[in-house]
Amino acid sequence: MLVAVMTTVEQHSKHDKVILEAEFRNLMKRVAQNRDRAAFEKLFTHFAPRLKSFMMRKNANAELAEDLVQEAMIAVWNKAGLYEPGKGSVTTWIFTIARNLRIDRIRREAPMPLVELGDYDEASDDPPGDEVLARKQEDSLVSKALGGIPEEQRQILLLSFVEDMAQSEIATRLNIPLGTVKSRMRLAYGHLRRILEIQP
Amino acid sequence: MTPAHHLDHSTILAYAAGTLDESIGLVVASHLAWCPQCRAAVRAAEALGGELMEQLPDAAVSDGCRARTMAMLDGATLHRFPAPPVADAAVPGPLARLLPVANLDELPWKKKAPGVAIYDVKLSPTAKGQVKLLRIGPGRAVPEHGHGGEEVTLILSGAYRDHMGRFGRGDVADLDEDIEHKPVAEAGGDCICLVAIERPTRFKSFAARLMQPLVGI
Ligand SMILES: [Zn+2]
Numbered sequence: 458m459l460v461a462v463m464t465t466v467e468q469h470s471k472h473d474k475v476i477l478e479a480e481f482r483n484l485m486k487r488v489a490q491n492r493d494r495a496a497f498e499k500l501f502t503h504f505a506p507r508l509k510s511f512m513m514r515k516n517a518n519a520e521l522a523e524d525l526v527q528e529a530m531i532a533v534w535n536k537a538g539l540y541e542p543g544k545g546s547v548t549t550w551i552f553t554i555a556r557n558l559r560i561d562r563i564r565r566e567a568p569m570p571l572v573e574l575g576d577y578d579e580a581s582d583d584p585p586g587d588e589v590l591a592r593k594q595e596d597s598l599v600s601k602a603l604g605g606i607p608e609e610q611r612q613i614l615l616l617s618f619v620e621d622m623a624q625s626e627i628a629t630r631l632n633i634p635l636g637t638v639k640s641r642m643r644l645a646y647g648h649l650r651r652i653l654e655i656q657p
Numbered sequence: 658m659t660p661a662h663h664l665d666h667s668t669i670l671a672y673a674a675g676t677l678d679e680s681i682g683l684v685v686a687s688h689l690a691w692c693p694q695c696r697a698a699v700r701a702a703e704a705l706g707g708e709l710m711e712q713l714p715d716a717a718v719s720d721g722c723r724a725r726t727m728a729m730l731d732g733a734t735l736h737r738f739p740a741p742p743v744a745d746a747a748v749p750g751p752l753a754r755l756l757p758v759a760n761l762d763e764l765p766w767k768k769k770a771p772g773v774a775i776y777d778v779k780l781s782p783t784a785k786g787q788v789k790l791l792r793i794g795p796g797r798a799v800p801e802h803g804h805g806g807e808e809v810t811l812i813l814s815g816a817y818r819d820h821m822g823r824f825g826r827g828d829v830a831d832l833d834e835d836i837e838h839k840p841v842a843e844a845g846g847d848c849i850c851l852v853a854i855e856r857p858t859r860f861k862s863f864a865a866r867l868m869q870p871l872v873g874i
Pocket of ligand 1: 692693
């Protein structure tokens with residue numbers, strides 16, 4: 458049973474990103490509406506190894522990383538009903554859970570304040586179906602955008618998003634001025650914005 | 658509310674990555690509570706974070722971790738949608754959580770100069786920066802407040818003007834540390850701003866940078 462589950466997900470990883478995301482959305486729906494454990498385990502199989510890799514970065518040993526993976530995946534189970542397909546991909550949503558957990562658990566002494574973005578959004582005029590359609594387009598575009606970002610900008614993004622380093626820490630690590638770190642981040646975001654065709 | 662002045666894109670990315678200091682993070686989160694445009698920008702930046710995580714090499718997860726997670730599902734409860742906060746509340750949610758009173762008028766303001774009062778927002782002891790509320794009387798100039806560090810300002814009420822234009826309620830001034838400005842509060846009412854100041858974390862000269870690990874700054 459477990460082997461079958463894993464094979465399905467592995468096969469999908471060879472397919473188009475859009476198909477994979479559609480599968481995740483479907484699994485999330487089953488988790489939220491039916492409390493479907495098999496659907497959850499498929500999500501675990503795909504995301505847990507990436508989450509562990511993500512959690513291993515900042516000063517975390519394998520044991521702590523697995524504790525955080527467990528905590529993140531339990532949050533996915535608990536909050537599945539809060540996931541809104543029109544607001545972003547499942548991958549992005551799970552990234553924000555992992556990021557928040559890392560802020561909370563690893564940097565507990567000086568946490569970064571966060572807002573639950575969805576709490577503040579006005580109801581959209583677009584029918585939810587349109588939002589989801591637009592979002593499906595976006596999933597592959599973000600991947601395309603990241604692929605087109607020059608290496609020196611990509612490096613800054615990795616140090617920031619994955620290694621959890623502040624801009625000033627990145628400047629020290631790379632021995633470049635803080636202003637250069639910021640300008641590379643601006644360029645990377647500008648590239649993403651052009652590809653996603655979003656407003657400034 | 659649709660603010661006219663927004664967060665720098667490098668700040669948007671740092672927020673999405675979760676790497677801002679508590680001080681700047683508080684002002685950023687407060688602006689986000691009021692600004693649909695910057696919320697959309699954060700979502701795009703978070704999508705980038707999701708893609709970066711997706712592309713990480715897999716780290717093998719132990720059978721024990723999988724088993725423990727699956728075993729915990731039965732005891733877990735499904736969260737329901739929370740009631741959305743009031744988007745146009747007088748004090749943005751992230752700030753309100755750190756204030757002893759709901760109404761800004763009732764804060765124990767400290768007078769610093771004629772027409773200028775300050776309230777220090779209490780952060781965690783390990784926060785690198787500080788956050789202050791500034792209340793500036795009509796027509797008064799905003800006093801100098803720390804140079805050479807990162808600084809982000811959010812206007813909570815009233816308005817001020819400087820060479821970059823008019824900054825009113827909801828607007829954010831997210832300026833590079835070398836930009837100098839002399840804001841003056843508009844006539845007609847107090848201007849209340851939320852200001853985060855993060856001390857510089859590295860020196861500019863090469864010699865000083867070499868000393869940095871020794872002096873622990
Ligand atoms: Zn904004």
